[in-house]
Structures are given as structure tokens and as C-alpha cells.
Amino acid sequence: MKNKILSFLSILILIFVFTTFYKGLEKSNIYEPQNSLKKIPEFSMMTFFESKEIYSKDIFRDNDFYLINIWASWCVPCRDEHQFLVSLSKNNRLEIIGINYKDNYKNAERFLIELGNPYSKILVDKDGTKAIEWGAIGVPETFLVYENKILKKIIGPLNSELAEEIERIVNEKI
Numbered sequence: 001m002k003n004k005i006l007s008f009l010s011i012l013i014l015i016f017v018f019t020t021f022y023k024g025l026e027k028s029n030i031y032e033p034q035n036s037l038k039k040i041p042e043f044s045m046m047t048f049f050e051s052k053e054i055y056s057k058d059i060f061r062d063n064d065f066y067l068i069n070i071w072a073s074w075c076v077p078c079r080d081e082h083q084f085l086v087s088l089s090k091n092n093r094l095e096i097i098g099i100n101y102k103d104n105y106k107n108a109e110r111f112l113i114e115l116g117n118p119y120s121k122i123l124v125d126k127d128g129t130k131a132i133e134w135g136a137i138g139v140p141e142t143f144l145v146y147e148n149k150i151l152k153k154i155i156g157p158l159n160s161e162l163a164e165e166i167e168r169i170v171n172e173k174i
Contacts (some may be wrong), residue, residue, distance in 0.1 A: 040068075040148050041133040048100055048108070048122035059097065059121065065170045066145040067096045069119070070131050072103045073111035078140045081157035082115045088163055089118035094170050098122040101131050101139050144169065 044055045060066060069085060071078040089096050098119035100108050112122075125131050134143060137155065144152040144166055151169065154162055 038149060040143075040145055040150060043130055043133060045099070045123040045125065045130055048098075048105075048124055054121075054123065060145065060148055062147050064146075065094045065173070067094055067166065068099060068134070068143040068145060069096060070099045070101050070125070070134070070136050070139050070141045072101045072139050073107040074103065075101075075139045077157040079111075079115065081140055081159070082118070084158040084160065084163040085118040086116050088158075088166060089120075091167060091170060093173075094166070095120045099125050099131060099134075101125050101136075102128050146173065 040056065040060065042056050044053050046052065047054055067085075067088060071082075085096060088094060096118050098121070100122055102125065123130070131139075131141070134141075135153065140157050142154040142158060143150050144154075152166070158166075
């Protein structure tokens with residue numbers, strides 16, 4: 001009788017362990033925070049070329065579109081998306097502002113010389129805290145801003161479909 005109870009308990013424990021692991025497989029372990037940020041954060045950052053401090057209130061004007069692009073020279077997807085930023089920079093209704101993320105100045109400068117500079121302003125985020133304030137979880141990330149509000153957040157590199165969508169949104173507000 002003792003062996004039957006022991007066998008029964010062993011089977012119950014195995015079923016419990018199996019069920020627990022099986023349920024755990026159904027849940028994603030990828031963390032992606034909710035983007036609750038609707039308005040742009042207030043900040044101050046150093047500019048890339050001039051090394052002077054600039055405040056967000058001095059950058060953003062109402063009735064203008066801004067594309068905030070968080071990038072780094074060491075980021076391969078940033079290199080892949082760069083052609084779309086160059087293309088979007090030709091739209092005179094859109095100002096592209098780059099936030100250079102945790103990067104070496106010389107490497108970033110070489111990146112821009114090699115691929116072109118689509119940015120009207122480049123700001124420096126040496127320690128990555130400003131990107132976190134924007135709600136970024138990595139690079140590249142891009143934010144479409146209009147009237148100090150974030151209209152669209154793009155996680156990962158831009159592609160042709162996203163670039164067309166950005167063009168469409170900017171051109172619809174004429």
C-alpha cells in the first residue's frame with residue numbers, strides 16, 4: 001500500500017512540474033515597455049559638432065514635423081536604415097534630429113562622412129539616459145513628433161514602407 005501511495009505522489013509531482021513548465025513556455029520572456037510617453041520629454045543635451053548645451057524648448061516649434069532618430073556608428077541596423085533617413089531629409093516639411101547614442105565621436109563622424117548627414121541637428125547621449133527618457137529600449141529607434149507630441153514610435157530600423165508612411169503623415173498635414 002505504501003508503494004502505491006508513493007507512486008501516486010510521484011506521478012502527481014511529475015504532472016505538476018510538467019504543467020508548470022508547459023505553461024511557462026506559452027509566456028513570452030521578451031520585455032517591451034508600454035509606450036505611455038505622449039509628449040516629448042524636456043531635456044538638455046550637448047550638440048555633436050559645436051559641443052554646446054541646447055534645450056528641448058529651443059529645438060521644437062509648433063506646426064513643424066520632427067523625426068527624432070536615436071543612432072550609433074556601431075549599430076548595424078542604423079547603417080541599414082540610413083539611406084531612408086537621407087531620403088526623408090529631402091522633405092522640407094520634416095526636420096530630422098539625431099541623438100547619437102553611447103558612441104565614440106570619431107567613429108560617429110566617420111559614419112556621417114561615409115553615409116551622409118541627414119540630420120539638421122545631432123545631439124549627444126553619452127550615457128544613454130536621454131534615450132531612456134524618450135522611452136527607447138535600444139537603437140535604432142525613431143519618433144515622429146508634431147506639436148510637441150509623439151505621433152509614432154518606430155522600434156528598429158526604418159524601411160521603405162515606414163519611410164513612405166512618415167512621408168504620407170507629413171504631407172497629409174499640409
